[in-house]
Amino acid sequence: MTPRALGIHATGLTKSYGDLRVLDGLDLSVPRGSVLALLGPNGAGKTTTVRVLTTLTAPDSGTARVAGHDITGARALVRERISLTGQFAALDDLQTGAETLRMTGRLTGLSAREARARAGELLDRFGLSEAADRLTKTYSGGMRRRLDLAASLVGKPAVLFLDEPTTGLDPRSRAELWDLVRELRADGTTVLLTTQYLEEADRLADRVTVLDSGRVTAEGTPAELKARVAGHRLDLTLTSRDAYEALTARAVHHDPGALTLGLPTDGTAAHVRALLDELDPDRTGVERFTLRTATLDDVFLALTGAPR
Amino acid sequence: MTGTAALTMAGRSLRISRRSPDALIAALMLPVMLMLIFVYFFGGAIDTGTAYVTYVVPGAMLLCAGFGAASTAVSVADDMKNGIVDRLRSLDVGGVPVLAGHVTASVVRNLVSTTLVLAVALAIGFRPRASAPAYLAAAGLLVAYITAISWLAATLGLLAKSPEAAGGFTFLMMFLPYPSSAFVPIDTMPSWLHGFAGHQPLTPVIESLRALLLDRPAGNAPWTALAWCAAITALAVTLAGVLFRRRTR
Ligand SMILES: Nc1ncnc2c1ncn2[C@@H]1O[C@H](COP(=O)(O)OP(=O)(O)O)[C@@H](O)[C@H]1O
Numbered sequence: 086m087t088p089r090a091l092g093i094h095a096t097g098l099t100k101s102y103g104d105l106r107v108l109d110g111l112d113l114s115v116p117r118g119s120v121l122a123l124l125g126p127n128g129a130g131k132t133t134t135v136r137v138l139t140t141l142t143a144p145d146s147g148t149a150r151v152a153g154h155d156i157t158g159a160r161a162l163v164r165e166r167i168s169l170t171g172q173f174a175a176l177d178d179l180q181t182g183a184e185t186l187r188m189t190g191r192l193t194g195l196s197a198r199e200a201r202a203r204a205g206e207l208l209d210r211f212g213l214s215e216a217a218d219r220l221t222k223t224y225s226g227g228m229r230r231r232l233d234l235a236a237s238l239v240g241k242p243a244v245l246f247l248d249e250p251t252t253g254l255d256p257r258s259r260a261e262l263w264d265l266v267r268e269l270r271a272d273g274t275t276v277l278l279t280t281q282y283l284e285e286a287d288r289l290a291d292r293v294t295v296l297d298s299g300r301v302t303a304e305g306t307p308a309e310l311k312a313r314v315a316g317h318r319l320d321l322t323l324t325s326r327d328a329y330e331a332l333t334a335r336a337v338h339h340d341p342g343a344l345t346l347g348l349p350t351d352g353t354a355a356h357v358r359a360l361l362d363e364l365d366p367d368r369t370g371v372e373r374f375t376l377r378t379a380t381l382d383d384v385f386l387a388l389t390g391a392p393r
Numbered sequence: 394m395t396g397t398a399a400l401t402m403a404g405r406s407l408r409i410s411r412r413s414p415d416a417l418i419a420a421l422m423l424p425v426m427l428m429l430i431f432v433y434f435f436g437g438a439i440d441t442g443t444a445y446v447t448y449v450v451p452g453a454m455l456l457c458a459g460f461g462a463a464s465t466a467v468s469v470a471d472d473m474k475n476g477i478v479d480r481l482r483s484l485d486v487g488g489v490p491v492l493a494g495h496v497t498a499s500v501v502r503n504l505v506s507t508t509l510v511l512a513v514a515l516a517i518g519f520r521p522r523a524s525a526p527a528y529l530a531a532a533g534l535l536v537a538y539i540t541a542i543s544w545l546a547a548t549l550g551l552l553a554k555s556p557e558a559a560g561g562f563t564f565l566m567m568f569l570p571y572p573s574s575a576f577v578p579i580d581t582m583p584s585w586l587h588g589f590a591g592h593q594p595l596t597p598v599i600e601s602l603r604a605l606l607l608d609r610p611a612g613n614a615p616w617t618a619l620a621w622c623a624a625i626t627a628l629a630v631t632l633a634g635v636l637f638r639r640r641t642r
């Protein structure tokens with residue numbers, strides 16, 4: 086893919102805070118009009134990646150182009166084309182929803198009249214018209230997120246960054262936010278979102294980049310990633326605590342209460358038989374087994390080694 | 394564009410301060426109460442050669458500005474702490490418009506509270522004798538002073554690691570009127586303090602306001618005062634630009 090067709094293209098980004106290497110040679114590419122999920126556990130470097138790509142933090146080395154412009158050489162041009170919804174909502178408790186959006190409109194260079202019209206449009210679209218003239222401190226968590234997202238859309242960005250947009254939301258608000266992201270994608274916006282939720286990456290993203298300790302540990306479509314790991318999981322219920330402890334290191338899924346461990350397999354009879362023979366040669370350790378399709382959680386675990 | 398951004402940010406700060414009644418009432422009441430305390434509790438014991446209320450009004454007005462500016466430092470530190478500053482920067486709003494918004498709102502707030510102090514002072518016997526141009530000059534000087542310490546406060550807000558720390562920093566600013574000619578004549582202070590009290594920036598501001606409002610010769614004081622205000626503003630704006638860039642890297 087040529088760089089021109091990419092909404093985001095980063096190569097070899099590094100960033101350290103003191104001795105802590107937070108980004109360790111990060112490469113990313115997001116085609117225009119697609120959604121990339123940056124998936125990683127807490128502390129993986131997701132927020133730092135977003136801050137670097139949105140020009141808020143300078144990388145120590147490496148380069149990136151966002152919306153066609155260099156993040157260090159053409160900061161102002163990048164800022165014109167992007168917007169950011171941070172991990173924590175950037176709202177004033179003592180302004181109303183309408184005031185928040187009008188203010189943002191004025192700051193993006195709209196006239197007072199245009200800003201008012203744009204605010205009305207977005208309040209409508211985000212289901213906030215009723216609450217438009219209420220102070221945002223009276224909003225629910227879901228409403229705050231929607232308003233924050235609306236504020237980041239005032240300037241009609243070509244590339245949108247969403248840092249953990251659904252963390253802390255109830256399932257209904259999360260589903261609403263997912264719908265909004267899908268609409269944006271349909272309008273041609275390039276979206277980079279970070280998440281700790283595998284389900285979210287699976288539902289929303291065209292491609293997933295798995296990040297761990299500032300490095301990309303896997304990259305692909307959700308289906309590719311699932312296939313790459315194993316495809317299936319063999320869940321073994323063991324006869325004793327000793328048998329459980331003996332195998333626990335090889336497992337990607339642990340349920341000590343039920344003495345159950347899950348191990349990756351391709352799901353073929355030959356592999357399952359071989360695995361059982363290898364793990365339990367004298368046929369006393371395993372009580373029963375079930376075969377399941379691997380979930381993204383298994384993938385995540387296998388790729389990052391991070392327990393969740 | 395920068396001008397529009399600063400005005401937009403000022404509108405925001407003014408809306409927010411209008412909606413924080415606690416802070417607003419404190420900023421309005423405290424200077425008035427302090428002035429009343431000085432006039433009625435201490436005034437009888439202080440000999441200034443005129444009615445004490447007449448002597449103390451300029452000092453009370455500056456004290457008032459100090460309180461107003463203190464809340465500016467806290468709101469700047471607040472903005473730096475939460476995500477607002479990232480949103481603003483990703484909209485390419487620079488440090489100077491962000492702070493200019495806070496400063497403009499601070500000046501407006503302070504003018505309101507200064508007017509209140511003046512109204513109360515008139516009610517309890519303050520009788521200025523100034524001509525119209527002298528009033529204008531006094532008002533201009535007051536605006537210059539409020540602008541200077543508001544910028545200083547905004548800079549302190551950037552310097553502070555937290556809103557609480559910002560509140561602490563500004564304590565110093567609120568203290569500055571005391572070792573000056575604001576409340577008692579300098580020659581009644583211990584002699585080791587004369588050098589500082591006589592030459593610190595507040596003394597020429599207070600002396601000029603006093604002279605202008607009471608129709609007395611002001612000498613060089615207004616020019617010295619203006620020079621101080623201009624120097625403080627220039628220094629604070631420059632420092633604020635640097636600090637904003639540093640804090641947001
Ligand atoms: N400004 C900073 N100063 C020092 N350490 C930081 C700073 N920002 C982030 N870190 C550290 O970098 C690591 C990655 O942080 P972050 O990018 O926020 O991860 P994530 O968003 O994936 O949870 C963490 O260990 C965090 O403590």
Ligand SMILES: [Mg+2]
Binds near residue numbers: 131132133172248249
């Ligand atoms: Mg984060």
